[in-house]
Amino acid sequence: MAQVSLSNIAKVYPTGIQAVQPASFDIPDGEFVVLVGPSGCGKSTMLRMIAGLEEISEGTLVIGDRIVNDVDPADRDIAMVFQNYALYPHMTVRKNIGYGLKNRKIPAAVIDEKVKAASAMLNLDDYLDRKPSQLSGGQRQRVAMGRAIVRDPTLFLFDEPLSNLDAKLRNQMRIEIKALQRRLGVTSVYVTHDQVEAMTMADRIIVMNAGRIEQIGTPAEVYNTPATTFVASFMGAPPMNLMEGRFEGGAVRVGDVAVMAVPSGQTGKVTVGIRPEDIVPDANGPLELDIALVEELGAHRLLHGAIGGQQISVHVGKDSPVFTGALRATLKPNVVSLFATGTGHRL
Ligand code: ADP
Numbered sequence: 001m002a003q004v005s006l007s008n009i010a011k012v013y014p015t016g017i018q019a020v021q022p023a024s025f026d027i028p029d030g031e032f033v034v035l036v037g038p039s040g041c042g043k044s045t046m047l048r049m050i051a052g053l054e055e056i057s058e059g060t061l062v063i064g065d066r067i068v069n070d071v072d073p074a075d076r077d078i079a080m081v082f083q084n085y086a087l088y089p090h091m092t093v094r095k096n097i098g099y100g101l102k103n104r105k106i107p108a109a110v111i112d113e114k115v116k117a118a119s120a121m122l123n124l125d126d127y128l129d130r131k132p133s134q135l136s137g138g139q140r141q142r143v144a145m146g147r148a149i150v151r152d153p154t155l156f157l158f159d160e161p162l163s164n165l166d167a168k169l170r171n172q173m174r175i176e177i178k179a180l181q182r183r184l185g186v187t188s189v190y191v192t193h194d195q196v197e198a199m200t201m202a203d204r205i206i207v208m209n210a211g212r213i214e215q216i217g218t219p220a221e222v223y224n225t226p227a228t229t230f231v232a233s234f235m236g237a238p239p240m241n242l243m244e245g246r247f248e249g250g251a252v253r254v255g256d257v258a259v260m261a262v263p264s265g266q267t268g269k270v271t272v273g274i275r276p277e278d279i280v281p282d283a284n285g286p287l288e289l290d291i292a293l294v295e296e297l298g299a300h301r302l303l304h305g306a307i308g309g310q311q312i313s314v315h316v317g318k319d320s321p322v323f324t325g326a327l328r329a330t331l332k333p334n335v336v337s338l339f340a341t342g343t344g345h346r347l
Contacts, residue, residue, distance in 0.1 A: 003029040003187040004050065004155060009059035011045050019045040021211045022059060027189065032181050034190045036198035037208035038234070043191045044159060046208070050189060051157050052076050064154055076155075079148035083160040085140045087132040087147075093119075094128040097146040111150075118146040121180065138169045145180065156181065158190040162197065174200055195235050199223065207231050226337060229344035232273045238302060240337070243310040245272035252338065255308020257287055260336045271344065273337035276302065276315035281323065285330030289314065291323045303327070 004027040011020040020042040027033050035043040048054035050061065052073035061069050068076050087096050097118055098111040119125050122142040132140055141161060148156060161177070162170045178201045181188050192198055198205045199219045207214045207222060207230075215227040226232035232240040245254045250264035254272055279287070289312060291305035303314040303323055314329065338347040 003027055003031070003064065004189070005060075005062040006050075007060045007062075009046070009049060009061060010057050011042070011049060011054065012057045019211055020049070023213050024059075025206065025213070025216055027187055030185045030187055032178070032188045032190065032201060032203045033206060034192060034198040034202035034204075035206050035208060036192055036195055036234075037214075039193055041208040042211040043193075043208050047157055047159055047189060047191045050155075051078060051080055077153055078155040078157055079151045079153035080157040080159065081141075081144050081148050081161045083163050085132075085144040085164075087140060087143055089132055092129050092131060093124060093135070093143050093146075096132065096143055097124075097150055100147060100151055114150040115146070118149045121149065121183075122146050136169075137165050138173055141165065141173055142176075145177070149180075149184065153186065156186050156188040158188065160192055161190075162192075163194075170197075177201070195237065199235065205235075207234060209234070225346065226273070227346050229271060229273070229339050232337060232339070236275065238276050238313050238315070240273045240275050241312045242339075243272045243274075243307070243312065244341070245270050252336065253308070254310050257308040259287070259331065260338075269341040270347070271339040271341050273339060274312075274331065274335060276313045278332045278335035279312070279314045279329050280332060281314070281316060281320060281327055282330040283328055285328045287329045287331065289327045289329055291325060291327050294322050294324060 007024050008022040009020065010022040012018050035046055037043050045054060049056045052071065056069050060067055063076055088099065091099065094115055098115045101111045101114065119128055122145060124142055124146060127135060127139060162173050165173060174197060190201060202219055204216060204218055205222050206216050209230050215222055215231045222231060222235055226235065226240065229242055232242060243254045245252050246269050247262060247266035250261060251258035252260040252262055252270060252272060259272060287307060289305050289307045291303045293304040295302040295304065298318065300318055301316050303316060305312060339345060340347055
């Protein structure tokens with residue numbers, strides 16, 4: 001049974017803006033799903049509809065075995081973790097974590113036990129008597145997590161929970177949240193604009209663009225076989241190289257360079273996608289590139305140049321020689337993605 005099920009869920013704000021086009025997907029019990037896309041694509045609206053913080057304009061939302069369209073947020077058995085933590089500044093960590101339970105008239109001894117368990121899990125034992133102002137950003141984020149955990153929800157909802165943290169702490173919290181979710185096995189929906197967060201945390205990723213779902217898949221599926229040119233360029237840094245090509249003489253060509261054999265007889269334009277790391281420098285390779293610039297990135301290098309008159313980037317290891325000028329290269333097998341020119345849909 002799906003833990004969460006959306007059928008044609010859509011949102012039109014009173015201003016007339018259609019923030020979410022009708023969307024359908026199921027989230028099985030225990031899965032970690034990440035909604036990712038650029039700012040304004042509708043991911044927070046989608047999450048807030050699941051949370052009950054935003055009215056659903058159209059469609060049916062099921063959590064567990066109940067239709068919850070008209071169920072109050074407090075009665076949906078969910079816990080939400082926000083970007084701004086929303087901690088009470090005048091309360092200690094202990095009180096912050098237990099506050100929601102106290103509000104629900106849970107006996108003090110039970111609250112105490114649950115707070116202790118959460119605190120141990122989150123390494124907060126030494127901070128229980130501090131106020132939020134006496135904590136680091138990462139610790140505050142953990143308190144917010146603690147408050148969600150003690151409620152034993154059937155569903156965690158995360159709204160960009162790491163965007164206020166610096167890059168190093170973000171990496172660390174990413175791992176902590178993912179490990180915690182695995183351990184607790186609670187179904188989770190996580191919103192971010194950061195494709196790295198999506199790739200590293202998700203069991204499945206839902207890529208959104210302009211209110212629509214572009215693709216749903218595992219990180220590997222979304223990365224290796226993007227459904228659209230939008231997904232190809234949004235997921236991955238640097239993005240997939242997208243080049244104008246054409247079918248000609250039994251090959252897909254970029255300029256005069258054949259990048260892939262196809263049944264002869266096919267003609268017309270096509271958009272060619274190749275990931276930068278799938279191009280390998282090779283003195284005897286069939287491809288000829290012209291490298292204009294080398295970008296040093298420490299563990300690896302990015303070579304920027306052109307192939308058949310179209311821009312291309314190549315990702316190489318830090319030990320490979322520095323190239324500018326002509327570079328021969330070969331492609332790894334089965335790495336070319338083809339998209340319909342115009343619609344951008346994968347062929
Ligand atoms: P994201 O989370 O992907 O950045 P949002 O879901 O916040 O996107 O917003 C999607 C679209 O809906 C945007 O065009 C935004 O301006 C609009 N929007 C968001 N909230 C409201 C609101 N309360 N009233 C009207 N329009 C809104």
